[in-house]
Amino acid sequence: LGHNSAGYIEKLGPGVTNLKEGEPVAVFGGWGCGHCRFCRQGEEQLCNMMTWVGFGVDGGYAQYLHVPAQRHLIKLIGLEPAEAAPLVDAGLTPYRAIKKTLPYLYPGSVAVIIGVGNLGCFAVQIMKAISPGSRVIAVDVTDYSLQLASELGADYVVDARGDAADEIRQLTGEEGAQAIIDTVGIDNTLKTAATVAARKAIIVLVGVAGGTLPYSFLGLPSECVVTNSVWGSYTELEEVLALAVDGKVQARIRRFPLEDINEVLHLLDKGQILGQAVITP
Ligand SMILES: [Zn+2]
Structure with a gap:
């Protein structure tokens, strides 16, 4: 387990040329075979979910993580591993989704983010950063998340308990919203997405x-247009990290020692972790 990983290089394997021991790195997690058409296009995360780190392969819930190829590592400059780790999936996944919406957005357009949890809190920040002319409506069902969305830059918040x-x-008038990102994906949220979509909109x-x-x-x-969006590519992760270095995307991290991991997962399950829990060995 553990697919949001970053750390310091402990030891290099043979043939590694562009990294040094002790360097801070983020671990791109959508590991693929490296040979198929998707991998060769740089869309390695679309290759095979069972070779993703933390899914079919041992992940970062450990003192050390074995990374089989240097092409999965991104050197960190201006960010420490604990700040970068939550971005590897929770930042990257909404980033890729939002990039799909950019051709549909324009100054004054409306983007709706459904769910302001682990992915949605990054989605709000990323949308404001890369489509600053769009108005962002954030939707959630808890006071905490709605307040957080406002603090992160959402122009409007909508309480989905109503x-x-x-x-x-x-808020949008008859026209509706040009882009809707559903970070939840239950029947109700998809129905909301379809109900508020404009003509020629995109639902991701x-x-x-x-x-x-x-x-x-x-x-x-x-x-x-209706599509899903699956994690993100290596270069898209570099782009998310660049936003973080510039302070445009920030994780609200809380650090916990590795030995407390079961307790942390338990708290997460009960919804009692606010922000991003980072496990440090
Ligand atoms: Zn492949």
């Missing part, structure tokens, strides 16, 4: 809760 779609429609699903969205010719606004 009728979120209706409230968003009131990153939440893996398993909900479904009925699809039919007249069931969605005209020419609305």
